[in-house]
Amino acid sequence: MFKRLTGAKEASIALLERCRKVARQESLALECSDGRVLSCDILSDVDLPGFNRAAMDGYAVLSRDTRSASASSPAYLTINQECIPIRTGMSVPEGFDAVVMLEDAVKREGQIEVTSEVHPFRNVSRIGEDIARGDMVLKEGHRLRPPDLALLAALGISEVRVYALPRVTIIPTGGELVPRGSRPLKPGEVYETNALMADLYVRMWGGSPRRTEIIPDDEELIKNAIESGLDSEMILILGGTSVGEKDYAPKVLSDLGELLVHGIRVQPGKPTALGAVEGVPVACLPGYPVAALSALYLFVRPAIKKMAHLADTVPMKRARLARKIASRPGYLSMVRVSLKDDHVVPIMSSGAGILSSVARADGMVMVPEELEGLEAGDEVEVCLIE
């Protein structure tokens, strides 16, 4: 059936080699930049704090006025002349260089009594202490998080240059597919759902999805859809990837560009095909929804994360298997599991068409191809379904 089956790791690497980090950039307001990746270094134009800032409630003083002060020989400073009442966060006035904490300053008849020497800049955040003018604040490639954006805001920055999101064209194919909600189904028809799933995952993983209409099983129409999608950074073709008479996607890929991989030793997800057309990586995902999910996680996720300048860290949880898992040697098995009281329970219905098994699953355990399965009690990493 398949001319040559490729290992999952090898297949993923082949696709990743065809993926380029997106170079396009855009300017965004800070409010809209959470999770985005800086496309240039940010240097500061200003000092932060912009002034010598009191770090405590108390009195601004000139440190040399407290020299040698002690309990037996206190310094007495006249309020509003030799010292100024000040609160945390306020600017230390010109002519003063330290703050005596409220609890260390005994107030007596218009004066404060200071019983220990304060050093210059004691209880003062000095101008530029956090960020000095000209400092590197954040580097190109940094993924912006809320405190990063707060820091930029503190510097008076209101817009940032970030990398554009990789555009991903999603092409659902299949003569049996009907757009959702359009009309009741006739026998043999199903609602198109994989494009919805792919769309939401592309978005979650840092891409910008664009869905085409449903394309029937027609070689020319699939060809046209791919060609129309070549202005994007990646193309996903859903369905028609196997070796049947009407499975055109791999053939079209081969005709238009290069078919790197067709048939992967992964279960479910075996009919997946990977390639590229005019430099645009293309993944053809099986129509069976669980197989599509498996291929999305294994091949599409790392590709989008790479193009989006993001680290590919999948949320994982380590726990013990409650029951054994049997798997097919030579194949990477993606086994749906649920987590119950911190135990990993394999979900038995294994059909790649059984989407309800995913609804009951918290994650997937990947059984490596060199194993025939895993034993009850084995500690495993569960890839959580986001």
Add this chain to the structure above:
Amino acid sequence: MFKRLTGAKEASIALLERCRKVARQESLALECSDGRVLSCDILSDVDLPGFNRAAMDGYAVLSRDTRSASASSPAYLTINQECIPIRTGMSVPEGFDAVVMLEDAVKREGQIEVTSEVHPFRNVSRIGEDIARGDMVLKEGHRLRPPDLALLAALGISEVRVYALPRVTIIPTGGELVPRGSRPLKPGEVYETNALMADLYVRMWGGSPRRTEIIPDDEELIKNAIESGLDSEMILILGGTSVGEKDYAPKVLSDLGELLVHGIRVQPGKPTALGAVEGVPVACLPGYPVAALSALYLFVRPAIKKMAHLADTVPMKRARLARKIASRPGYLSMVRVSLKDDHVVPIMSSGAGILSSVARADGMVMVPEELEGLEAGDEVEVCLIE
């Protein structure tokens, strides 16, 4: 200074006891429901698949026509009469109950030769096999993920009832604060940035933030702002939480409702105050941005997650300390760290006002209050800064 310092765990529990899961509901299109939580069980009105579906390319047959077939005594079935060519996913026509795989059917002069008996429903996904009419599909409280939404779409469902997002009113306070970008700063002024950070985190953690204008250090105005925010499910007051003369937030909280906690044994974040007004939980967060971040993670995050019906799982990474960490005994210390080659490197500048230290941090290590620090080489859990 503080009348009584409370432990971090105890403080968090006190606030959580005041938080209710949001009961309000709304209807949303599937496209907009990713990550949302179902507010009712979903039962299926239909069967999935809705018809007996071929699971393989081949020929639909009536299983009893192949009874006792073997290599020495094959069954011969006339194409388009006793068997029908069929592709994966197609409806098995009326009068047929199994599929013979293409590779098991030798085609000869308008007939196929079948050399082994096929059982009823062999290579057929039976009607309702995935979901039967009346089955429970997803339960109340389920967090919707892309494959769940695909499943609902497959059932012809286009809208779901989900819990509304908890509304969180964010009130920035402080006479030194200036709205971002409004005008150049004068000495003593700073741009308001904590509300931006809180806003983005509330959103990320499953809440719906609403920011008020900056409120000056004025008891009446802070009172009014809280009262105006009582139509939300939680109120965050930023700044003015300590024990200084103009730190009104805890006093106002105490006057209007109950002040549960003021002063927490956490570093940074000690001046945090927690309470409730007319059943609405209120968190008063320190103005220092790193202290605010610490309090957001420790107290606000679990509160919002609870109200939003979400599990409070913080992304964690386990790794070894490259250097020792000193901490203050009796205080939970939130130590900013960076991850370098899978080693955890503490960031030395510890000031709660030094926001740039967070920009350089990948996460925080929580040193428990019973310890004086951690040693180089200790394995620690890093709470990753999202």
